[in-house]
Amino acid sequence: MGVTIKDVAKEANVAISTISKYLNGGKVRRKNKEAIEAAIRKLNYSPNTAARGLRTSRTYRVGLLTGTGDNPHTSRLLDEIERRMWSQGYSLIYLNTECGTKETVREYMDFVVGAGVDGIIVTASGNSEDCLRRAYECGIPVVIMEECYTDMEMDCVQVDCAGGSYQAMEYLINAGHRDIAVVCGPEKYVTASERLRGYLRVIEDYGLPVREEYFVDGSFKYDGGYECIKKIWALPKRPTAVFITNYVMCMGAMEAVYELGIRIPEDLSVVTFDDFELSLMVRPKLTAVKQPLKELADEVCRILLQRMNGDYTDFPRKIRLKPTFIERDSVRKILP
Amino acid sequence: MGVTIKDVAKEANVAISTISKYLNGGKVRRKNKEAIEAAIRKLNYSPNTAARGLRTSRTYRVGLLTGTGDNPHTSRLLDEIERRMWSQGYSLIYLNTECGTKETVREYMDFVVGAGVDGIIVTASGNSEDCLRRAYECGIPVVIMEECYTDMEMDCVQVDCAGGSYQAMEYLINAGHRDIAVVCGPEKYVTASERLRGYLRVIEDYGLPVREEYFVDGSFKYDGGYECIKKIWALPKRPTAVFITNYVMCMGAMEAVYELGIRIPEDLSVVTFDDFELSLMVRPKLTAVKQPLKELADEVCRILLQRMNGDYTDFPRKIRLKPTFIERDSVRKILP
DNA sequence: CTGAAAGCGCTAACAA
DNA sequence: TTGTTAGCGCTTTCAG
16 A cells, blocks of 8 residues: 555645646646656556545446356356446446345345445346345446346346247147157246246147146256256156256256266257357257347446446336257158 | 435434444444344444445455356356355355466456455466565455465465376376377466376376377367367377376367267277366266366465464465376276 | 544545 | 536444
């Protein structure tokens, strides 16, 4: 610690306000400019952001509240967001809300609000609208990412999971499948329930019977995916295809597939939501729904930046991005 | 923004300083305590950390400068560190120094120093010691993670990559391999050069010939791994085994392996440094060197916390953690 | 135990 | 254009 604007002023022989102005891009006489620059270099000065933040109530920090970074989906998002924010002069306070009870989310929100962030990006499962609104009402812009409830009066950016899911299921149907299981996530997640919804709509639209035993809950976890495959394989009437609704469950599922000696796609066709390395590494390559993560990050950052600049003209903004369906080799065509 | 300690004071009818003392765990008359608590709740007050930081010059924030989070190694580390720091009351400012020229590292370091962090965790490639020391000399504790140069007078925690590498190579030798290629990372990384060093030591200790064409540079990148396999497969004398020195290169390598129809381990044996999902998903499962990431996070956080509490008794601390060797099915035993 | 007041480093309004 | 100065919200003497 130590060298302050005062020291620079003394060194450069100008008033502190001149330095402040220079620092903030104001006009300064040529000679002074040089003196200031020299002094700054010599003393190795860098402004204290706490003090600056206290004055301006801008901290150039944004809070990112999201699930554990320990999966490619989140970590890629984190990465993309960091990059974009940094290029706009913001840094990220990253908080892991994985064990996302309502209390945790509230605690984390209070924390970032107290920490004086200029904006917040949050992916919060469950019914935590009030915590989110509170920050917003404190005047701090909040953009909700992925987990948006339709009735929230807030900015949010999400992926059309229901649509992606619909597409995947329709593909399976068109390939001739009728007995299709779905490995679900926890219902409290909008993303999970949307993916199930897409499944159900296809079942409905194509007039197929709803078979309860084909809905299995994998909790968006590795072990869950593993167990689900075990479960459906033990069914008296096995499905010919399975739709796995996220990446980590898919990895667990693959482990079970290997263990049980299930051949893909001969014994079981697979379509998965999310598309990372695994889909390409595994043989056969997996047919998958790919989420537009870069676009997601783009939109989230764009809106947050706009709000932080005080522009609320189009509030609340609701964006639903379309995922892409990628056909590979894990689905068998069943001849009619 | 808005509600400050002043408002609480008015509401509770006590002096500002009394509230401050209460907030910081001081003794306060029972009645006042209750009044303060009520006021805080009513006004929904939370202290402004910028102001507090300005006063105390403690921010309870630590800077984490590391490579892109877009790979399981870094993202897992990030996750573990966040968890530990949060439990001690610290939050993380995450900065991605991937394009880690010296200038970038310097820029990021200046930033976190200016941002007023209480401590810094950094993984910086290349010769950036002076930037690192500068922060340290400003009185901000710095712990170096993974990329430690032996001559640095600073705390660092790293994994014994040379040892892990040695073990992997020795295993290959004991399985009867003599022609072993190595897919390397950029030399500017200590981790990369250590892994190569382990390779060379085994070659030396077992009196094998050094074959330059078996050293291929994959730059720690996916495409690099892919190209390396292509390259060694085009060699007049193909190796019987390959040691791949990190995870992303291994994924790229696997893609090439599939593309070329190389059978593992019949045509080529594989050992890889780093052990994540892929090693288990791929068939056959990959024999691998697993880095102790949790322990790494543990030690880094422990030391940083200690330094932030002013305890420099054992400075500089140098810790080298041992990786584990995991035998799976990707190495063929060649009979003598 | 409580309150008044100084001051952390900086910005911005105002005066010069 | 530059300098003087008040004050952002908080902690921390120090006197009561």
